[in-house]
Amino acid sequence: MTQPSPASRPLLDRVAGPADLRALSDAELAALAQELREELIEVVSRTGGHLGSSLGVVELTVALHATFRAPFDKIIWDVSHQSYPHKMLTGRRHRMDSLRREGGLSGFTKRAESEFDPFGAAHSSTSISAALGFTVGRDMGLPTGDAVAVIGDGSITAGMAWEALFNAGAEGRRMVVILNDNEMSIAPNVGALSRYLTRLGGAAQGMSLRELAAGFEAALPEALREHARRTRQSIGGIHAPATMFEDLGFTYLGPVDGHSMPDLLATLRTVRSQADGPVLIHALTVKGKGYAPAESAACKYHGVAKFDVGTGAQQKSRPNAPSYTGVFGQTLTEAAARDPRIVAVTAAMPGGTGLDIMAKRFPRRVFDVGIAEQHAVTFAAGMAASGLKPFCAIYSTFLQRGYDQVVHDVALQGLPVRFAIDRAGLVGADGATHAGAFDVGYMTNLPGMVVMAAADEAELARMVATAAAHDEGPIAFRYPRGEGVGVEMPEHGQVLEIGKGRVLAEGDQVAFLSFGAHLSEIQRAVEQLAERGITATVADARFAKPLDTDLIAQLARHHKALITVEQGAQGGFGAHVLHHMANAGLLEHGLALRTITLPDRFIDQASPAAMYADAGMSADHITRVALGALGMGRMVSVA
Numbered sequence: 001m002t003q004p005s006p007a008s009r010p011l012l013d014r015v016a017g018p019a020d021l022r023a024l025s026d027a028e029l030a031a032l033a034q035e036l037r038e039e040l041i042e043v044v045s046r047t048g049g050h051l052g053s054s055l056g057v058v059e060l061t062v063a064l065h066a067t068f069r070a071p072f073d074k075i076i077w078d079v080s081h082q083s084y085p086h087k088m089l090t091g092r093r094h095r096m097d098s099l100r101r102e103g104g105l106s107g108f109t110k111r112a113e114s115e116f117d118p119f120g121a122a123h124s125s126t127s128i129s130a131a132l133g134f135t136v137g138r139d140m141g142l143p144t145g146d147a148v149a150v151i152g153d154g155s156i157t158a159g160m161a162w163e164a165l166f167n168a169g170a171e172g173r174r175m176v177v178i179l180n181d182n183e184m185s186i187a188p189n190v191g192a193l194s195r196y197l198t199r200l201g202g203a204a205q206g207m208s209l210r211e212l213a214a215g216f217e218a219a220l221p222e223a224l225r226e227h228a229r230r231t232r233q234s235i236g237g238i239h240a241p242a243t244m245f246e247d248l249g250f251t252y253l254g255p256v257d258g259h260s261m262p263d264l265l266a267t268l269r270t271v272r273s274q275a276d277g278p279v280l281i282h283a284l285t286v287k288g289k290g291y292a293p294a295e296s297a298a299c300k301y302h303g304v305a306k307f308d309v310g311t312g313a314q315q316k317s318r319p320n321a322p323s324y325t326g327v328f329g330q331t332l333t334e335a336a337a338r339d340p341r342i343v344a345v346t347a348a349m350p351g352g353t354g355l356d357i358m359a360k361r362f363p364r365r366v367f368d369v370g371i372a373e374q375h376a377v378t379f380a381a382g383m384a385a386s387g388l389k390p391f392c393a394i395y396s397t398f399l400q401r402g403y404d405q406v407v408h409d410v411a412l413q414g415l416p417v418r419f420a421i422d423r424a425g426l427v428g429a430d431g432a433t434h435a436g437a438f439d440v441g442y443m444t445n446l447p448g449m450v451v452m453a454a455a456d457e458a459e460l461a462r463m464v465a466t467a468a469a470h471d472e473g474p475i476a477f478r479y480p481r482g483e484g485v486g487v488e489m490p491e492h493g494q495v496l497e498i499g500k501g502r503v504l505a506e507g508d509q510v511a512f513l514s515f516g517a518h519l520s521e522i523q524r525a526v527e528q529l530a531e532r533g534i535t536a537t538v539a540d541a542r543f544a545k546p547l548d549t550d551l552i553a554q555l556a557r558h559h560k561a562l563i564t565v566e567q568g569a570q571g572g573f574g575a576h577v578l579h580h581m582a583n584a585g586l587l588e589h590g591l592a593l594r595t596i597t598l599p600d601r602f603i604d605q606a607s608p609a610a611m612y613a614d615a616g617m618s619a620d621h622i623t624r625v626a627l628g629a630l631g632m633g634r635m636v637s638v639a
């Protein structure tokens, strides 16, 4: 991929890698941060991506790399959507225009991409655990240096981060956690911890971190923790209580101005030379820092499309149809207006899941619990047990985090939680970490769980209605990222009969049994087959559980080949159909059977269409599979 050369920047041009930062003076490091920021804005204006979070850590990234010795020391970015400045300082500056594109740099840290990415991420709240793991490796004599976890105030709300803090505090090993507190998750941060951090940030406002760091430096190493406590107390008042981080065994330093290079350098250098146990540095930053359109936007340009640097105006795609997410949010809001028992839960994604639409009309019936998928699921289970009708709206990839809760707190207890599983299938630029590949498998194997997938946006509206009406046990419906196919929308979502599919077109030779949103690709394949004189039946299963066994029997009896298609991993819908057919004796009449699923490998970022092509699921592939199943594999070649 040809890359435009970055504009010449006097200091940045001198930095081929982090070691070069150590030849710069502190003043030059501050100036370098400004160059880095300018280039970051330019690059992301061309690529799109997670701009606001990356802008907020420019100074921190420079200071970290100037102080620690990566890759020997391990700098671990939580989520790592803020790692663009880190990429630019660690030998990837000239490839930044390929960010999030096919064949290009990942939008997250990735072990395979660079030795400076010691730990891959994209799901939140893993950094402290990973840093503790590296720390133990170091202490057991492996050639690895200090571990530094950089975690945001949103990501630290997750239970996993606290499990790691408890463990690290008790272990007492030298490691560093930097809490990057910008008071934002994707949406404004929520919850009691967020309130606590705001108080902590405000309490010591005006104190000089350089003073604190100087005091810190003067302390004897073994007295480090006690000294930091005394220093804080002398600033916050004699009786200032210890922060909860200190109670957990960390030395708490802060708050530090996360955009002041002198303060950051003084603090990090002191910690690097003096720390003898776990240290938490509380850095206050501004999401979108240094770019006025980002700083002033409510979303702080968390994730942006390409944009005009002068105005900040993003290139809006012109949708031909409403988005699945929008249809979900709107339909659920209408259902909630009719049924006061409907409530909804999101784990820090009110906009991403469309629940912001319902929250505008029914603010007290939508609960943003922060990045806490496990809690979200069990909280919904509790509400279901109380007689409410909870919709738990979580992306497929993040619901993985709450799986034991789905099993133990929902399915096992037969509670009617409605799972709205957005971002099912391949999602594009976020790549493999965000692919909704596994939910069909991990939901259909649960006794009593009803599992649906929407073929289009009208079907999604029907599935919302079906879920609202289904009080007998848990039910889930999945739908993809992006816009629908432009079908006419029903006025009210009609309630579907549980376990019944539908036939959309009838043919003689091959039957396609589709589960979910790959239907339009199948229809293109059907056209290609028709050009070759082959007629196909197209059925939409709607349900992977319970299966429409009558429909399957009918398709099996009247065709030479039956092909299942789903936007999910092996072990999902197709596997259930095969399992049923084997046990029902439907495989005994010479029927050719094929399952089209994602392959058994992770698919790298590209456009969703290119990712599906990579996965062997384009219309051409489907046509080829059908021809092969009919024994006509060599009849024609398709592209």
Ligand SMILES: Cc1ncc(C[n+]2csc(CCOP(=O)(O)OP(=O)(O)O)c2C)c(N)n1
Pocket (backbone or CB within 6 Å): 052, 053, 056, 079, 081, 082, 122, 123, 124, 151, 152, 153, 154, 155, 156, 182, 184, 185, 186, 287, 302, 347, 348, 349, 371, 373, 398, 401
């Ligand atoms: C387990 C999980 N749930 C949800 C998300 C979606 N997500 C990505 S970034 C983000 C907000 C993170 O906030 P914070 O850590 O404060 O970083 P900031 O963007 O403010 O820099 C969320 C909710 C995720 N990546 N992982």
Ligand SMILES: CC(=O)[C@@H](O)[C@H](O)COP(=O)(O)O
Pocket (backbone or CB within 6 Å): 050, 079, 081, 122, 186, 303, 352, 423, 427, 430, 481
């Ligand atoms: C980093 C992260 O997990 C989110 O910001 C994610 O990229 C959002 O994805 P959508 O754009 O699909 O909502």
Ligand SMILES: [Mg+2]
Pocket (backbone or CB within 6 Å): 152, 153, 154, 155, 180, 181, 182, 183, 184, 185
């Ligand atoms: Mg934040």
